[in-house]
Amino acid sequence: MRKDGAGGTPDLIGGVAAASLLVVAMTFGGGPRGTGDAVVHLLAVPALWLGVTRWRHHHASALQRAVLYLLLGAIALSALQLVPLPATWFSVLPQRGDVISDLIATGSAPAWLPMTLDRWGTVRSLAALATFGASWLLASSLSVDTRERLLQVALVGAAAMALLGFAQAAAGSHSPLRFYDYHHPMGAIGTFANRNHFGDLLAMLLPFSIAFGVMAQRQRVQALVFLWYGLTVVLFLAAALSYSRTGFALACVAVVASVLVLRPVGRPAARTSVKHAAPLLAGLAGVLAVGYYAWDGIVRRLEQDPLEDLRWQYVQHGLTMARAYLPWGSGLGSFRDAYAPFEPVDAMGSTHALHAHNDLLQIGAEAGVPGLLLVLGFVGLLLVAAWISLRRNREQEDPVLGAAAIAVFVPLAHSLVDYPLRTLAIAVVFGLVLAVLTVGSRQQGSV
Template sequence: MKQHLKHRTTRSWAESGALAGWRHHLLFFMAFIVVILGGGSNRVEVASLIYVRPLLALLLVAMALSVDRAEMADKKWPLALLLAAFALVVVQLVPLPPSLWEKLPGRSLDIAVDRALGGAAPWRPLSLTPDLTLQSAFWFTAPACALLGVAIAERGKPQTMLHIVIGFMVCSAVLGGLQVSQGTDSGLYLYNRTYPGFGVGFLANRNHEAALLACGFPILRLWSLLPARSFAIQRGRLLAMLGGWIIFIPAILLTGSRAGLVLAVVGMACAFVIAPLSDFRKIGGQWGKYLPIAGIGIFLLTVVIVTVAGRSFAFSRLIENNAADDLRITYSSFILKLANQYLPFGSGFGSFDTIFRQAEPDRYLKPTYFNHAHNEYIEILMNGGIVAIFLVVVGVIYWGVTGYRTFFSKSEKGFSIWQARTGWAIILIFLLESVVDYPLRTPLLAFVFAMAAAWMSYGKQRVVGDFGLQSRD
C-alpha cells in the first residue's frame, strides 16, 4: 500500500510539475539543439549539415505525429506560406521538355552550348542549378520543426521555452566573447568559413550573430513579464533583464557588424513597446519610471566603454570604410538588372553564386567572390521569380496586419499578447537585416524566425489577466 502511494505521488508530481513542462517541450528542445550545434551555416560544404538535415527530418515526422490539428489552427497562415514556398522549390525541380525549357528567359548560354555539341537537348528542370535547389529544399525542415514544436510546447508552461531560448542566446554571446579574447586562431569557432577575430557565437557570420543577439532584447523583456507571485520577484526579473542587456550589448559590438548596431537599437526600442511603460512604474515602485532611462544609459555607457577599450570593431569599420565602396552597394544595381533577366520564373533557388559568376563584369573581379546578393529580397526575386516575391509580400502583409491587431487590440492585455508582440519584434529585426544580408538562410536563424511567427499567432487570442501576477488563490 505504501509503495503504491509513493508511486502515485511521484507520478502526480511529474505530471503536474517541472517534468510535465519539459515533456511537452522535448521535441522543440531536441530540434533546437540540433540547429544550434550544426545549423549556424548553410553552405553546401558544411559537414555538420550531413547530420542536421536527417535529424531534423526525423524530428519533423515525430512532431507531425504528435501535434493536434487544433493546435495548428491559429498558425495556418505561417504554415500555409511555408508549404507554398516549399512547393515552389519542388516545382523548380520538375524536368521540362526542351521545347518549353528553351523558351524560358536567361537560357541562351545553355542553348548555345547544346547547339555547339550538336546532340539532342535533354529535359531540364526550371532551376539552372538543380543540385543546389535540392539543397534548398532541405532548408524547410528547420522552420517546420519550429512551427510544430511551438504548437506542441503550448501544452506546457511558457517560461520553459523562454528559458531555453534565453539560455542559448546568453551562451552564444559568451562564446562570441571568448572567441574574440582568444584571437584569430581560436579553436572555439565552429565553422571554417567564418570571421576570425570577431564574435560569431554558434553562427558562422558576424551579421547573423548580431541579428540574433538583437532579438534578445525583446525576448528578455518578455521574460520579465512572466507571471509572478509578488512584485518583488517581478522587480528582480527587471533587474536581471537589464543584466542580460549588459551581456548582449558588448557581444553585439564584438561582432563588428555595422547593421548590428542599428538592430540593437531597434531591439531595445521594441523591448519598451511590448508592454506599456506604465507597467514599469507599477512593478518598479517609485524607481520604475527610470528603468527605460536606465536601459538607454546602459547601452550608451557600454558603447563608450567598449570603444575606449579599443574592442569596438563595428565603430572602427564605420570610420575606416566608405559606405560607397561597400560591395553591397557597388553590386546592387547590377544584381537587380541580372535578376530582371530571369523574370518571371527565376533562375532557381541556390543558383545565385553560379549565375553571378557567369555574368560578373571584369571590373568586379577580385580574389574573393560574392556568394549572395546581400539583399535577400533581390535574391529571392532572382531565384524564385514573381511567385516567390509574391509570397514574401503576402508574408509581410500578414505580419503587418497581425501586428496591428496585436498592438491595437481592445481586449484586455495578458502574457500571450506580449508574447505575440515579441514575435512581431523578432520578425521585424530579421526583415530589416535581410535588406543588407541573408540571415534566414541558416537553419538556426530560420528556426528562430519560425518560432517568432508561431508566437505572433498568440495575438489572435483574447487573454484576460493582471500584469504579470498570478492569483494568490
C-alpha cells in the same frame, strides 16, 4: 503531461524535440552550408513529423492557417522547379536557350531538364524551408508555457554564445575559439561564421530578455529580475562586440522598441516608478558597457565607407540578372551560378557572390514573380499578426507577445542588406518567434 484534444503526443515529447532542434541549430547551424547544416536538417526530421502529427487544422488560428498555406506554397514552388521538363519547353524559359546551346555543343544535351539551373541548390533550399517549417509547426502545436520555456532555452544558448564571443574578442584573430577560417577574424562571433548573423540573432532575442524581466517584476521574483535584465546587458554588449554595424543598429532599435512597447500602460504613476524604469535602466547599463568595452571597435567600423562594400555591387548586377530571368526566375539556390555571367569582368574580385545580400532581390531573381507574391503575402501577414499581438500586449499585459511583434521584424529588416534567414540557426529561432506571434493570446490553446 498534456496531450492535445485529438490524442497527439504529449507536450513533453514535443517540447524536448523542439528544444533539441533549437540547441543543435544554434550550435551547428551558424556556419556555411556543410556538415553543420546536415546535422540540423537531420534533427529537423523528427520535429517535422511530430509537428505534422500534432497539427489540428480546425483548432488552428486564422494566422496559423495562413502561415501554413504560404509555407506549403513556397515548398510547392521549390518542388516544381525540380520537375523535369522537355528540352523544347526548357529552352523557351528566359536565359535557358544558351544553356541548351552549350549542352548541344558538348554533346550532352538531355531530353529532359528541370527548370532550376542548380538542382542541388534547389534541394538545399527545399531542405531549409522544411527545417524552418518544422520549427514553426512543432512550436505552434505546443502549450504557451512550453513555448516560453523554448524561448528561455534560446536565451540561455545566446548567453553562452555571448560569453564565447567575449572570449573570442579578448583572444584575438588567431584564437582556436573561432570555429570557421573564413569571415571576420575580429570581435565576437559566437558559433557563427558571419558576425552580421551573430549580431542579428542577439538583436532578435533581446526583446524576450526584456519581456521576461518585465514578467519577473510583476511576479516580484527579484532573482529573476536581475537575471533577465543582466542577460539583456550581456546580449547587448555581445552585439556591439560583433562589430557588425547593421547587427548592432538592429540591437539598439530592438531595445528601444522593447522599452517603449513593454512599459506598463494605464497607470501614469507606475510608469515613473523605479520599478517600472528597470527596462530603461538595463538599456542604459548596456550602453555604458558598450561605451567602455566596444566603442573603439565600433568607431573603427563606422569609419569604413559603407559604399565600398561589395554588397552594393552584388545588388547592382543582381538587378540586371533578376530582370533577365523574370517572370519565373533561375531556380531557388542558383544565384551564384546565374549571377556570374552578369558581373563585368573588371568588377570581379577574389570572392564569389554566393548571395545577393538582399533577400527580396534574390528571391525575385531565383523564384520570379511567384516567389515575390509569396513574400508579399508573408510580410502582409506579419504586419497583421504584429498589430494584433501589440494590441493584446496592451490589453492583456502579455509582454512576450509584444516582444514577438518586435523580434519578428529584426531578421526581415536585416534581409534587405544581407541574408540572415538563410542561416539555419536564425531560421529555426525565427520559426519559434513566428509561432509565438501567430498563436495569439495566452488564453488561446495550442493547435
